[in-house]
Amino acid sequence: MIPFELSEPDTFAEAVSLLDPEDPTIRPIAGGTALMLMMKSNVFSPSRLVSLRGVETRYSEVDLTPEGGIRAGALARLGTLERHAGIVGAFPVLADTLRILSNVRVRNVATVGGNLAHADPHMDLPPVLLALDASVTAISPSGQRMIPIGDLFAGYYETSLAPDELIGELSVPAQNGRxxxxxxxxxxxxxxxxxxxxxxxxxxxxxxxxxxxxxxxxxxxxxxxxxxxxxxxxxxxxxxxxxxxxxxxxxxxxxxxxxxxxxxxxxxxxxxxxxxxxxxxxxxxxxxxx
Amino acid sequence: MPQTRTISFTLNGRPVNAEIEAHHTVVELLQERFALFGARESCGQGLCGCCTVKVDGEAVSGCLYLASFVDGASVDTIEGMATSGGLDPIQEAFIEAGAFQCGFCTSGFILMTQRLLEEHPDPTPDKIKSYLSGNLCRCGTYPEIIKAVQLASSKRRASKAAA
The missing domain is CATH 3.30.390.50 (CO dehydrogenase flavoprotein, C-terminal domain)
Known part of the structure; x- marks a missing residue:
């Protein structure tokens, strides 16, 4: 890989502020499993990466909501979802999908937000989350907005996120018997x-x-x-x-x-x-x- | 000029420091700063498992993990498994089952097996296959590897029962 600089902010707000909408060579990195492949193959050569790993811990947490839905911070590992007994119990389709998603090591590192923001159409979780009618909360310097998963994907490796906007949270509604x-x-x-x-x-x-x-x-x-x-x-x-x-x-x-x-x-x-x-x-x- | 920084972490139980650049991976860190060659880059894509190391107890692909991200963490490699008392029971099991030919993939398989047996002390053959599906052996010793994992499982349970 070619050299780049790395910023490691302590807060999500600071991470958002470090992105530059005018400079596509400054990008966020979370687990990095997909981004590393792009950097190693020189598909992507960043000037600076903004690591999200040090932001507030609530962005890494996963909870079953009182209503029976899922709230997952963008930095939550796929393996954390996989090992959450309440979630895999309430959403057997997620248990079934995570089990065959890449391998144990990738699931230990890859994040929920990164999996969605990468917008690789071959990934397993996005179609499942679309079928479950999930949505994300996106955060930018001008505030936050809710984006249904169906509107998040704009094309091949393309999302509707603005260049200075990050996924903060994933919400999956209770399935009420579906x-x-x-x-x-x-x-x-x-x-x-x-x-x-x-x-x-x-x-x-x-x-x-x-x-x-x-x-x-x-x-x-x-x-x-x-x-x-x-x-x-x-x-x-x-x-x-x-x-x-x-x-x-x-x-x-x-x-x-x-x-x-x-x-x-x-x-x-x-x-x-x-x-x-x-x-x-x-x-x-x-x-x-x- | 590339940005350099010093990271501090625990390597096989020992506190260490290393001077790195932001684009270095964990495999480069271990090989170039510590002359540890047990984790090695083969596919470079996280698919083959030859670069497996444990970070804070979880198995990760060292070739896809930035060295910067182990700052403050605990890193365990194959070199830390044997003790002065001898090989780890998992290492013994791989030898007894003949679970390798060239040995290039073995350190990754052994570390994944260690994590597998921590999570599932008595795994079924199906569980072994799915847990180790991200580790590839080009010599094709998979039947022996599955036997080695089962042998390691019984060795660990026997030593726990004796303790």
Missing amino acids: VSAYIKCTTRSAHDWPALGVAVSLDIAEGTIVDARVVVSAAVEKPTRMQDAEIALKGASVSEAAFRAAGEAAAVAADVISDVRGSAPYKRQLIRVNVARALAKATSSGGMGS
């Missing part, structure tokens, strides 16, 4: 970046789907809700036929990218099959949320 599931397809090795990620969340009453969220990631430029599939599910009874129809609708509508993990037609077929499988997984006992 069921959810995540499936990822890797085409080369189990630990490869996925060719496709599918996250779904369903509100079911007496065998009828009242509301559905269907998210496709990795095969597309950013985690994306598949509205045609959601419409196909709404009002349908929980059935293999409904799941297949949703898979078909998502496969037709998705704006799929060809790359080394598969051609667009191949990934479209993956979507067709795996949206239906994810819906079946969510409605089996394995996907049952609180």
